[in-house]
Amino acid sequence: TTPAASSSSSSMVSTSESLDVTKQDSLTSSPEGVHLPIAQRAYEAPAETLDWVASPTAEALAASPLQALVENPPDWVFERRITGGSDGAAGHNVGVQQKSAKKSGSSSTLGSSEDTYATVGSGVQGRVQVLLDDGAWLDSPIDEARQICSSIAGGLSKFTVSSQRGMYIIDLTGTGGPTQTNAATKKSRRIRILEDDVDVLATPRFTVTPSSPGAASPTSRSQRSLQQRYGPQSRRGKAPQHQLEVISRDPHAVKCFETLAKKEEEFCGDWAVFYHSYSCAALIYEVHAAVAAVLFGFDSGRSPLPRLLVNDFAKTPDAASLLKRFRAEFKSKRKDHEPEYRKVAISAMCSLVALGPEASTPIVFMFGYSEKDVSFSGVLENLLESCHVPKGKIKKLAQNVIALCEKHGLDASPFGGKKCRSGKPGHLLQIFIKRRLLDDLAYASKPYGSADEARDPISKWLNADSNTNYGQARIVAHPKSFLSDKCVQMHVMSADPTFHGSRQRFQAELTQLFMGVLGDSATRERVATTIYGGVLPAWWNSGDAVANKKGKTDGRKR
Numbered sequence: 306t307t308p309a310a311s312s313s314s315s316s317m318v319s320t321s322e323s324l325d326v327t328k329q330d331s332l333t334s335s336p337e338g339v340h341l342p343i344a345q346r347a348y349e350a351p352a353e354t355l356d357w358v359a360s361p362t363a364e365a366l367a368a369s370p371l372q373a374l375v376e377n378p379p380d381w382v383f384e385r386r387i388t389g390g391s392d393g394a395a396g397h398n399v400g401v402q403q404k405s406a407k408k409s410g411s412s413s414t415l416g417s418s419e420d421t422y423a424t425v426g427s428g429v430q431g432r433v434q435v436l437l438d439d440g441a442w443l444d445s446p447i448d449e450a451r452q453i454c455s456s457i458a459g460g461l462s463k464f465t466v467s468s469q470r471g472m473y474i475i476d477l478t479g480t481g482g483p484t485q486t487n488a489a490t491k492k493s494r495r496i497r498i499l500e501d502d503v504d505v506l507a508t509p510r511f512t513v514t515p516s517s518p519g520a521a522s523p524t525s526r527s528q529r530s531l532q533q534r535y536g537p538q539s540r541r542g543k544a545p546q547h548q549l550e551v552i553s554r555d556p557h558a559v560k561c562f563e564t565l566a567k568k569e570e571e572f573c574g575d576w577a578v579f580y581h582s583y584s585c586a587a588l589i590y591e592v593h594a595a596v597a598a599v600l601f602g603f604d605s606g607r608s609p610l611p612r613l614l615v616n617d618f619a620k621t622p623d624a625a626s627l628l629k630r631f632r633a634e635f636k637s638k639r640k641d642h643e644p645e646y647r648k649v650a651i652s653a654m655c656s657l658v659a660l661g662p663e664a665s666t667p668i669v670f671m672f673g674y675s676e677k678d679v680s681f682s683g684v685l686e687n688l689l690e691s692c693h694v695p696k697g698k699i700k701k702l703a704q705n706v707i708a709l710c711e712k713h714g715l716d717a718s719p720f721g722g723k724k725c726r727s728g729k730p731g732h733l734l735q736i737f738i739k740r741r742l743l744d745d746l747a748y749a750s751k752p753y754g755s756a757d758e759a760r761d762p763i764s765k766w767l768n769a770d771s772n773t774n775y776g777q778a779r780i781v782a783h784p785k786s787f788l789s790d791k792c793v794q795m796h797v798m799s800a801d802p803t804f805h806g807s808r809q810r811f812q813a814e815l816t817q818l819f820m821g822v823l824g825d826s827a828t829r830e831r832v833a834t835t836i837y838g839g840v841l842p843a844w845w846n847s848g849d850a851v852a853n854k855k856g857k858t859d860g861r862k863r
Contacts, residue, residue, distance in 0.1 A: 584673025
């Protein structure tokens with residue numbers, strides 16, 4: 306390790322049955338600007354370029370020499386440790402770290418040589434910034450950032466902070482966005498919290514530790530080659546393909562499934578695949594995608610977005626916490642029909658030729674798999690309210706959205722609109738998840754959401770040459786992961802040929818509609834802060850969705 310790392314007062318590596326590393330910084334640039342894997346940085350990078358590096362444990366070194374780690378670094382999965390109660394919620398002791406100052410997106414750090422990073426909510430690393438009169442964003446001092454983040458983690462929206470500079474009144478509820486007001490001079494300035502920009506994987510938490518060699522995530526060249534030899538997931542284990550006969554008389558459906566099969570073959574080396582069938586929720590998913598396109602540069606033309614509101618995932622950021630809550634809260638009630646469960650998770654099959662249980666992918670494609678014990682109109686209106694649409698304009702905007710659906714052939718009947726002409730309202734979302742994130746974002750399930758221990762962990766099952774045509778899964782559709790194409794990639798097929806052919810035009814018009822609704826840069830920043838859980842992505846640019854898309858990509862390059 307570097308001297309800086311070895312002299313750290315906190316333990317960076319813990320020795321246990323499996324490797325468990327607590328980290329503060331997941332990427333550091335080499336002198337050439339190339340992001341190196343952790344182990345390779347420890348071996349090659351000069352000490353002065355690193356905030357810290359992780360050392361492998363003695364057991365890891367014994368099993369794999371350092372040179373082997375350099376040539377083929379493992380994807381160690383990290384967990385940010387936070388202070389909190391038994392439910393995993395963040396406590397009020399907020400850890401703050403200092404980093405060398407740097408420019409991020411359109412912001413600059415003036416008059417300060419250090420950025421301030423603090424823990425916000427359930428483990429999110431962020432920095433507090435203040436908008437100066439010249440339009441530049443200045444990082445707040447450490448003590449003020451600590452107090453602000455601690456208060457936010459405690460659920461406060463209006464509070465005071467004190468420092469050597471004086472007392473400030475923080476208000477997160479203003480129409481112009483969060484502000485800080487000097488109690489003595491009454492001078493008010495906008496503030497914002499930017500998420501740590503070194504989170505290349507963009508996952509909500511880093512928690513999974515493989516429980517067995519079979520559960521380890523394949524990332525090396527040899528493992529990638531092995532996955533490619535196994536081939537597309539839907540054909541593994543000599544899975545019979547006769548189930549596709551049910552769509553053989555529908556040329557459009559046949560073409561859709563052929564496209565999905567080709568995607569499987571293309572992605573099988575590094576990605577596992579899931580299939581989420583739906584119908585009634587289609588309009589909601591499309592609105593999620595359009596809003597994310599406006600605010601975060603999401604590629605809404607390629608796929609919809611199942612979930613949008615990050616705050617919904619505060620207590621359930623990953624599959625492990627979802628299962629824990631299922632056993633403690635949901636199992637004795639409505640199981641996976643519980644509203645709190647539905648807010649974060651979607652059901653899925655693991656093969657194009659799935660036979661069950663309950664759902665067969667080819668059979669449900671035409672009509673979609675959906676529960677109708679939900680007020681979809683109410684869900685839409687609540688979503689628009691979360692986007693800070695004035696209450697008096699929500700119903701009119703909802704009507705405009707429904708009118709766009711009818712224009713392009715999307716079934717809007719669950720929202721009081723017209724049915725699609727073909728009578729085939731089904732959609733199939735193909736979800737690719739990076740193999741190293743499988744156990745973080747998904748688990749093998751039985752019908753109604755209980756864990757299927759015979760296929761646990763799901764990574765072991767999907768990384769093998771297994772027949773995957775029988776067995777459900779549940780996916781934690783965390784927006785931070787689903788907005789990042791480094792974690793999740795999606796493609797969608799619609800059973801209705803009219804909407805399928807018109808979807809990209811529909812999304813372009815829907816996105817344009819929301820660009821008008823979200824208005825100026827201040828409004829977009831306020832809405833983005835709400836949607837993203839009280840912080841903004843480090844690559845945030847309130848004035849340009851295209852810049853956000855580019856910034857998101859540039860900020861997460863390895």
